Every structure is written in C-alpha cells, then in structure tokens.
Amino acid sequence: MDKALEMGKSSATGSFHLLIGVAGSTVIMAIGTLVLAALLSPEGVGLYGMALIPASIINFFRDWGVNSALTQQIASLRAAGKQSEIHDVIVSGVVFEVISGAVLSLVCFAVAWPIALFLSPQDVGSLSVYISITSLSVFAGAILSAAGSIFVGFERMKFNSLTQILQAVVKTAFGPLLIVLGFGVLGAVYAATVSILAGAVVSILIVYFALFRSLHKCKVGKCDVKRTLKPMLKYGLPLTGSGIVIGVLPLFFTFMMAAYAGPWMMGNYYAGAYFSVLLTFVSLPIATALFPVFSKLNPEKEPGLVKTVFASSVKYTAVLLVPATMILITLATPLVNTLFPAQGIMQSLFVVNAAPKFPFAPLFLVLTSVVNLFVLIGNISLGTFQTGIGKTNQVMKQSVLSLAVGLPLAYILVGYFASLGGPSFAVIGGIIGSLVASTPGMVWGLVWIWKKYRVKADFRVSAKIFAASAIASVVTYLFISVLSLAYLITLAAGFVVFLLVYLVAAPLVGAVNQMDIDNFRAMFSSLGVVSKVLNVPLMFMRKLCRGNFKKKDLPNSN
DSSP, rough: OOHHHHHHHHHHHHHHHHHHHHHHHHHHHHHHHHHHHHHHHHHHHHHHHHHHHHHHHHHTTTTHHHHHHHHHHHHHHHHHHHOOOOHHHHHHHHHHHHHHHHHHHHHHTTTTTHHHHHHHGGGHHHHHHHHHHTTTTHHHHHHHHHHHHHHHHOOOOOHHHHHHHHHHHHHHHHHHHIIIITTTHHHHHHHHHHHHHHHHHHHHHHHHIIIIHHHHHOOOOOOOHHHHHHHHOOOOOOOHHHHIIIIIHHHHHHHHHHHHHHHHHHHHHHHHHHHHGHHHHHHHHHHHHHHHHTTTTTTOOOOOHHHHHHHHHHHHHHHHHHHHHHHHHHHHHHHHHHHSSSOHHHHHHHHHHHOSTTTTTHHHHHHHHHHGGGGGGTTTHHHHHHHTTTOOOHHHHHHHHHHHHHHHHHHHHHHHHHHHHHHHHHHHHHHHHHHHHHHHHHHHHHHHHHHOOOOOOOOOHHHHHHHHHHHHHHHHHHHHHHHHHHHHHHHHHHHHHHHHHHHHHHHHHHSHHHHHHHHHHHHTTGGGGHHHHHHHHHHHHHHHHSSSSOOGGGGOOO
16 A cells, blocks of 8 residues: 555544544534524524624634644654654643633633623623633633644544534533523523533543653653743744634624624524534544644655645545535525424424524525535645645735735625625625635635645546536435425435435546545545445445546646
C-alpha cells in the first residue's frame, strides 16, 4: 500500500471515529432540539438562540490559535519521535486556555445587559440573565477545546467522540426536563451551559490519565511555559484572524439579523439553520482528520504526494458532502415540517399539507446550505492544508480580506434587505452577506496554493460530482412534487429516491471510478462491521463504473 493510500486509510479511520462523535452527538441533540421546539414557542426558540450568540462570538477571541498549535506540534513531535517535548506543549497550551477562558468569561458576563438591550429591548431583563449564564461556557469551552486539540494531535479520535456524546446526552436530558419543570427558556440555557461544563471536566480527566500522566513521569526538569508558548503563539496567532472570519463573521451577521428580525423570525432561522449542521456529519470529521495528515507532508520534498493527497481529499470529501447538501436542499420543506410540526408528530404522519410551525425555516435552510457546495473547488481542504504545512500567515491575510468585505456587508445588506421586506428579508440579507463575505479569502487562497505548490482540485471531476448530485436532486424534486402525502412519508420516499439515483448516477457520469471504489474499500477496511455495510453500495457502484480504471481518471494534479 503506497504512502498516499496509507494516509487515506488513517484519515478515514480517524474521520469515522470523529463521525461517530459528530453524528452521535448531533442525533442526540436533534432529539433534544425536537423536544425543545415542541415545548417552546417560536419566540422562545429565538431567544434561546440569541442568548448563545455573545458567548459564541467571544469564544473565537479566546484561542489565539493555540489549539491548532497544540494539534500541529503534538502531531509533528510524535512523527519525529520527540515524546519528551510533548509534555511541555500540553502544559503550556492548557495553562494558556484556562487563563484566557477565565478572563473572557468575565468579559461576557460584564456585557450581558448592553448586548441584551441592543438585541431585544422588550426582552432585555430575561435575555441579559440568559447571556450571563452562558458566560460560564466560555471558560468551560476553553478547557474542552484544548482537550479536543490534544486528542486530535495524538490521533485519539475516540476520546473526542466520547466527550461530544456525553455533552449531547447531558444537554438533551436536562433541557426538556427543566422546561417541563417550569423554567422555560432559562432551563434550556442552563442545560446548554451545564453540558459544556460536563464535557470539559471529563475531557481534561481523560487527557491526564490516558495521555499526560505517562509523559509527566518521564519529564525531567521544570516546564518553561513562557518559552514553550512563544513558538505556539507564532504559529497560532495568524490563525486568530482565520478563526474570527470563519466563526465570528457568520455570528456577527446573525447578531445583526437578530437586532432587525426579532425573536419570532429568529426562531424560524434557528429551526432551519440547525439542519445545515447535519452536514458536519461529513465535513467536520474529514477536515479534522486531514489536519494531522497534511502536517506530515513536506510540499518541497514530496510535491507529487502533496498534489495527489490534496486533489484526492477534495474529490472524496465532495463525493460525500455535495450529495448530502443537495438532498438537504431538495427535501428542506418535508424535513423541517416533519421534525417541527405545529400540532405534534402525528400531524406530520397523517395530515397532508399541514400548517407549519416555522413557515420560513425551509427557505433559510436552503440558503444556509449553499455554502457547502464550495467543497467542489477545495474550500474545506484549503484551510486544513495551509494550516497543516504551517502557512498560517497566508491564512491570516485571506481572513483579513474576508473580514474587510464582511463587516460592511453585515451592516449594509441586513439593514437594506430589512427595509425592503421586513424581518424575513433581514435574515435573507444576513445569509447572503455571510456567503458573499467568505468568497474573497477563499478565492485568494486557492489561487495562492496553485501558484505556490501547483495544488488544486480536479475541476473536471468536481463538475461530474455536482452533475450526479444535481440529477438525483431534480429526479427527487419531480418525484415528491407529484405526491400528495404527509410530510414524513414524503421525506422518507424522497430520501430513498435520491440515494438510489445518486448511487447510479455517480459511476455512470464518471464522478467515481473503479479505483476510487477500491480506495474507499481499502481506507474503510479497518472499520470492522461498518466496512462490510459500506461494501454493499460500493460494490454496486463499482459494477456501474464506465469501463476499467484508466490513469486519466486519477485526480488531476497538473
């Protein structure tokens, strides 16, 4: 097995373990969200989401890129066999995260009232209390993030999955219970905060007992935190700008949307945007697992391997993420109305064209999902590749460009759209603005890696992947359009049709070839029973591939 395939196998195994955590935690949280949405009014859902915005924004100013440095340095030191140096890296990273998390948690608590007044003056009293409670999650999130970065650096993805699932279980168990006991939105806020605290405690204990204790026993001399942090900050500080753009800029758009749209419309926005999180089932595990893979590459010494790994990462991510995005767009209405029925779950099963509880949510879901189609040109692999090989200064420059475009758009588009059509248009303006703002930095980055390393996606293959997904989407849309059934039945039928059409279309149009199928089977071969389940559709697709594998079907790295 060559090096690229071996890396792919390691990445696939790591991705699968992360997928267990992401999928498992998201499914558990989905159950809790369904219950919350059933127990709370649309205004309550909106207030709950608005309460989480300040802490979420502040969290991105907490890291300074140290978490990425933790992962990168641990992975690099392990590859070089320098186990003794990992001790100081872990201690320094955790100390930094604890201090920055504590300080910014106090900042979030201090600004709770003025932020609540700006977002929703009529609910300022209750909203300020909610924001004050969530300020504690900034501190807990610092510990949780540091532990997660350590897990990824050691390629111990199972620990990440464990803490994610634990957090989801705590949130899902306590949220509905506290609401039923009469706490309302306050109960949901308490549950969200306590779940992060629980995840932080468990994750740092795992780090100590499973990974750190053996290093500590071998440590000779004192740990120089200041000296160790300097290269970590040099590596990580440029990533702060990237983190702000990737995380803060969309949240800032949401912040502006909330100020114009109000709790009811924001309830619709959160009900729709929540389902776009389902796409992290694919994107987050792959992007996270690719980081240590790219960290092991040397673009100057292994240019051919770098081209192959990058092009293949784009292709194989797109083969999964693009159809997932298209099916979510196609089935947005039955999906939202099935899981958030106005009159209970039985309505979605038996009532045809039942009145929706969140009438604007399907539209918002479609718009928020479009950004995932940028995977076709390499946006997910781009940031991970640049960060993995240490080019964080370039990442920062790209982020500054997007920030310079995005901040004015947040003010202009949200306000302008709101003046055209009221609260719903304010949300549409925010979503469009967020999408546009992410484009300049991404385009610059893709051009930069091509000029610097001759690395790019195979656009011919990307076009075929999109064509296969579009065919499945059109066929599914036409199919469900002629149905006059309840939402749940329409959703199930549409999912089956889309899946079958895509499995047929992908090999027939050349989106995948026999070598791709064989590579997938090899990469997933260590996953036990899961590999046997995946073999069924893979072998079906292999039989439909056009002819035998030819060299021209490889991802183009020229």
